[in-house]
Amino acid sequence: MDRIHIYNTLSRKKEVFKPIKEGFVGIYVCGPTVYGDAHLGHAKSYAGFDVVVRYFRYQNYRVRYVQNITDVGHLTDDGDEGEDKLAKQSRLERLEPMEIAEKYTNRYFEDMDRLGLLRPDITPRASGHIPEQIAMIEILIERGHAYESGGNVYFDVTSDPNYGSLSGRNLDEAESGTRIQTAGDKRHPSDFALWKKADDSHIMKWPSPWGVGYPGWHIECSAMSTKYLGESFDIHGGGLENQFPHHECEIAQSSCAHGNDENHPFVRYWMHNNMVTLEGQKMGKSLGNAISLRQFYEGSHDLLSRAWDPQVIRFFLLQSHYRSTTDFSEKALEAAERGFSNFRTNLNDLRRFAESSESDGTRIDVDAVRKDAEQAMNDDFNTARAIAVLITTVKNVRASCNSGSIPPNLDELLGFLDAFAGDVLGILPEPQSESEADSGLTDGLMELIIELRKHARQEKNWKTADTIRDRLDELGIALKDSPAGTEWERKR
RNA sequence: GGCGACAUGGCCGAGUGGCUAGGCAGAGGUCUGCAAAACCUCGUACGGCGGUUCGAGUCCGCCUGUCGCCUCCA
Known part of the structure; x- marks a missing residue:
């Protein structure tokens, strides 16, 4: 594959990537809700998209990478019984909701920095975009895609013939299969909230044309992606579990508000990463089986026998494909650690050989190596295969150096490794970490x-x-x- | 119940119909005071049953199993 191919959830096929504007990529990735520490599942997702962004840049695209921070808590359940997650955590920690958001936003970035993730170009906060969300809701009401009902505003799913296209659902099935109690003021059980009325006890609330309330949990992404990437952009990413309902609802809202059509879709390519599992079960915050990154870094979890190097965690995650589940076990992490360590040793040996003046061996075909690695990445960002190419190359070249045959263009290879293992995959071991x-x-x-x-x-x-x-x-x-x-x- | 994935050697994990993935672990050997490291050699794996094909882990069908979504969630 000479060009970048992306598995598009919309078509359920790998497609050649064609940017809307030649040379530019706009990508939006659903960010975390900041009411707790990021765990290994977040790391898989964001490390995966980190590599996507890095690879586009390596291929000389200008990328604008937007990742939101959800600091307006979503409800803990879909009925009105539910409590705002941030509000709940703020009660537990006896802090203001915005203190909770600030605290966990900071911790999120610290944790991701240590994993070597590039910061997004824009990190919009939901709470900072209430006017944009209200404006979008108003448009949807005007165009007959939403209705107000006693201070709540709902999206009318029957007004959108395409609703369900991303997740492959239709409304009748959703209705009969639903396990949740439907709010009484909805016209259709699948209608979802754009704006929710807040009662007096609710702390996070804002004035709106429909009274005091707070935004529904899908509208922020629609409003913010539009603001920073436009009404039609290239890539939208997120975890597989967000495919429905979150992304389905985003498509509905945005397309209906903007009048997107097939030629000018809201999003061209939908990318979804798979889950991290623990003993075969999905790792999730609300499932109570999540191991936070901090716990990995500190070794402070019952399932961990010791602390783990962030670089090893990154290497471990990138050894499986982003659309495959990653089953976590300490044994698997250990294997990754050994592998990474050997890679580092071999690479450092190469660096040493490069300093010596003798170079009487045969040239390395760096272009062939580069091509192999790029083909792996072009095939829907197959990091596992790309890593294998790098490991094998480094191992083989080192072996020939050891036997006395030092290639004259070893520097060229090291330069390529800096670019590919370093800039693209972010797994280049540092030569020396000390001063x-x-x-x-x-x-x-x-x-x-x-x-x-x-x-x-x-x-x-x-x-x-x-x-x-x-x-x-x-x-x-x-x-x-x-x-x-x-x-x-x-x-x- | 509906929708959607996945099932690969001891473990993790790639795989474009025919030619070695890779990593970890393991076995034997060289070296060594011992060990480690390094180096050399070694595994004929693809859930089951059919089918297509000269040829299938790779395509088709059925079955079984596991998982995800349908509720907040990366």
Whole structure:
């Protein structure tokens, strides 16, 4: 595949990506509701879309990446019994709802930064776009797609013949199969709220033409995506569980408000990532089986025996395709860690070989490697295959270097790896994480220690030699003896 | 009940009808004071039953199983 192909949920097929405006990509991804810490499921989703954005940029597209923050809580259930999730959390933590939103927004970004995710270009807050949402609702009422009912405003699903096209549902089935109690003031059971009336106890509320209330949980994405990407844009992403009802409702609202048609659809490509599962069950905040990223970073969860490096988590997630479920187990994480560690070791060896002046081997066909990696990514962002290409390449080249054949264009390969493993996949191990000064000191000290151990070994003082090795091991440093001498590396 | 996915060797996980995915673990060997590392060698896997085909993990049908959505959710 020479061009980027995307699996489009709308057509349920892989399609060649054609931007609306040549050279530009507009992408909107549903962001988190900020009433708790992000967990591994969020990480899979956002790491996946992070790579999508990075790859488009690598292919010289100008990308505008919009990801919202939902800081107007959705209801905990669909009846009017439900409580705003942010309001609930604010009661639990005895904080203002906006303090909750601010706190978890900050924590969200901290957690995602550590995973190496690029920040979106625009991160609009739902609470900061109430006027836009109200304006959109007014248009929908004007055009006969919505109606007011006692301070609530609902979208009239029967007014939209295309309703259900994304999720493959029709209204009759939805009606008979529904498990939820339908609010009494709806005309059709599938009608969904655009605006909800707030009672006195409700803390987050705003004035509107229909009285004091708060927006429904789909309209924010429609209003904000339109504001920053236009009435028709390229890609909309999100978790599979948002396909219905959230994205279905977004399409209905936006298309009816804008008058989109087949030639000018609201969104060209819908991308949905699959779930992270835990013992076969979906990991979810409300299911109570979620392990937060912080818990991974700190090792503070019953299912975790220790802390895990964010880079390893990213590597682990990208080793499976975004549309496949990722079944989490510590064993699987461990395998990813070893794999990543070997990749780092091999790569660092290549960097060292590149510094040496000898280069008498045969050239590496970097273009072929690049092509392999790009083809994997062009095929609906197959990160697992792309990683395999990089790992295999690094391993093979290193092997030939070890046997004395150093390719003259090793720098070219390293440059490609910087771009692909680094800029695109974000899994390029850093050469050294410590400062220059510390690095020099450590190198000197290690040289000294290794020298002392060498003497001990020459005197067959195995006890001293092994003590040095064991103590270094405890400090996280592994010694590797070889006929050529002893090398050391940090373990992770 | 409706809609939609997925089932690959010990584990994770790619897979465009014919040619080695990859990673982890494991076995044997070289090296080594021992170990680790490194290097070499080793696995003929595709849920079941039919069908299409010269040839199917890859296409079609049926069955079984698992999961997701239909309620907030990445």
